[in-house]
Amino acid sequence: MEPLSSKTYKKEFVSHFAGDDSGTLTPRQTPGMFYSKAKPTPVAKPSLLAWSDELAHMLGIAKPTDQQDIDILGGNHVTESMYPYAACYAGHQFGNWAGQLGDGRAITLGEWEAPDGKTWELQLKGAGLTPYSRRADGRAVLRSSVREYLMSEAMHYLGVPTTRALSLVSTGEPVLRDMFYNGNAAYEPGAIVMRVAPSFLRFGNFEMLNARKEIDNLRQLVDWTINRYYPHITGDNKVIDWFKEVVDRTARLMVEWMRVGFVHGVMNTDNMSILGLAIDYGPYSFVDDYDPDFTPNTTDLPGRRYAFGKQPSVGYWNLGALAGALLPLADKDQLVATLETFKDVYWTEYYGMMGRKLGLDQVSQIDRDLISQFEKVLAEIKPDMTIFYQLLIDLPLAVDSEEEVAAYFKQALYNDLTAEQKTILYTLISHYLDRLNTNTIKRSDSQDMMRKANPRFVLRNYLLHQAIEGLEKGDDTLFVKLQAAMKEPYTTKFDEFFQTRPDWASAKAGCSMLSCSS
Structure with missing residues (x-):
């Protein structure tokens, strides 16, 4: 395991392509350039809030034990072999051509070669101005940084291809944000995430x-x-x-x-x-x-x-x-x-x-029709998706009535079912059980397949919101617990979180709806 401060970093991207080497952070167009040099802007007091031990072990990075390494994570120190830069790219935003965009608050420090020979880009998000910051400040708030750190790692443990997050650092500086772009700007704690990927190249x-x-x-x-x-x-x-x-x-x-x-x-x-x-x-x-x-x-x-x-x-x-x-x-x-x-x-x-979610031995055209039926019924009755599929795993192989089916899935429901909804759910489950009875694999094997395909724990927005509120008050209890739970999303170990979204979270800012503000 090697400290961040002693590594000799690679810089294959900047070595291969033309870039603006001036280091000027003034927002501007950069024609002909693939990137622009952008040194992170130092912050008042970088402090390590979270560290991904598993990712660090894979990369061969030692957990920071002194302030110098924490300063790297907070953008206060750049080693001699690093070449910090912001990439230049464009994009279609909400279907409309937006022209030049680029890394407005993400700064790649360098490329880290892991013990297996693979190379990973280390990138700070929220580390200050770049030439692509436009009218923004290049910073990120704790709220969005916690969400990025946790979800990057949670998706990995769910088995979804994803960029990763190595660390979360508080900056000790406030950041002004208008969360819903409605004129109610307020100062929030600042933070920086170190993101990790083989490459951050985008369309x-x-x-x-x-x-x-x-x-x-x-x-x-x-x-x-x-x-x-x-x-x-x-x-x-x-x-x-x-x-x-x-x-x-x-x-x-x-x-x-x-x-x-x-x-x-x-x-x-x-x-x-x-x-x-x-x-x-x-x-x-x-x-x-x-x-x-x-x-x-x-x-x-x-x-x-x-x-x-x-x-x-x-x-x-x-x-x-x-x-x-x-x-x-x-x-x-x-x-x-x-x-x-x-x-x-x-x-x-x-x-x-x-x-696999339904535990079928194969998927025929008739099964595709059954899957479409599932989609239509779920859209009609709107059960909790995660809990519904979990309940489906242990569904009895025989059901006698609409009331029995409705009662079985009650834990997944946000509202009582109407008579019509009970009927369509019962019809769906009856068709599904008929199909299960034709499976050529054992019931236990079918259930194992379903448990691997259906997560039992997901990082719900209201949990993230509560964890962020706790951190802002100096309490990391829930934040730490969510870090543990996200690593075992297919087990029953954290069933304290196995519940529907609470009523209070349905309309609360940061729980039901969010904005791009971060």
Whole structure:
């Protein structure tokens, strides 16, 4: 295990591409540049609030024992081998072209080589101004930083491809934020998260170069990305083959989000990883009461572009934007044909995933109809998604009445069922039990499959809100407990959290709806 302060960091990205080396932090356009040097702005009193021991062990990073290493995590110290920079990229935000965006408050310090030889980018979020901060301050508040730190790690333990978080540091400085952009700005505690990923490249990096007609730069970035992160792809058609793999990874990521009931909240193309990872945890949420139209992001109202049930189609749309950026390097018809494979990949993977959630030995066309029936009934009765699927695991193999079924699922319900809702639920469960009775695998094997596919614990927004309130008052009890619970989401060990969202949280700011403010 090596301390952060003694490591010799790699800087492959900045060594390969043109960048603005001036170090000037004045917001500006940077044509021709892949990045701009951006040294973190020191803070008053960096203090370590959380550290991911498991991630640190994998990376071979020693837990900070002196202030110098904590200063690195807080942006107060940059070692000689580091080259801190902010990446330049563009994006479509809520479907509209936004032009140059870039890392407005994220600063990559360098690339850490782990004991297994793999290289990981270490990035500080909330470390101060960069040339891409526009009218913002480059900082982050404790509220959003806790959410990013916990969810990055929670998604990993759920088995969802994701960027990771190594540390959470309080800065000792207040940050002014208008949480809902309604004129009620207030000071909040500041914080910084160290994020970790093989790469933070986004669809928007490629969109930026195409938009500026920097075709040589675009070709250079594509070739480098393939050689570094997709080295198995070679040959004359490698751009199409690479795009196909990005399509596949993105489709599978969407399936994983749907499996665990995760809603990203702001699926702009600048928030889409070129490696198929969940990235940029802002106004996200897990689904409580099942609703395909649920969005946790106030900025996404009233259109609900990024609602839970729309995420796969948005993934497809965003891949279309990436395909557009690649037009100078590949045949249009081939790009379009490759993009269209998204649908087959997604639906094949989706039905396979749903088959595991339901404990089916295989998924036939009739089973697909049953899965569609589940979706329709759940959208009608709106049970708690996580609890409903948990109850389904131990469902008795025979039920006698509508009342019996309604009583069995009562723990998952937010409202009493109407007579009509009881009927459709009973009909669904009857069809499901008929199907289970045809399974060619043992009931116990089916249940094991379901337990692995259905999380029992998810980081609900109201729990995060309570943990943040506690931290702001100096009480880390719940924060520490959630860190333990998120590591074992498929066990019953933390069943104190196995309950529906409380009534008080239904309309409370930070529990039901959030904004992009962080």
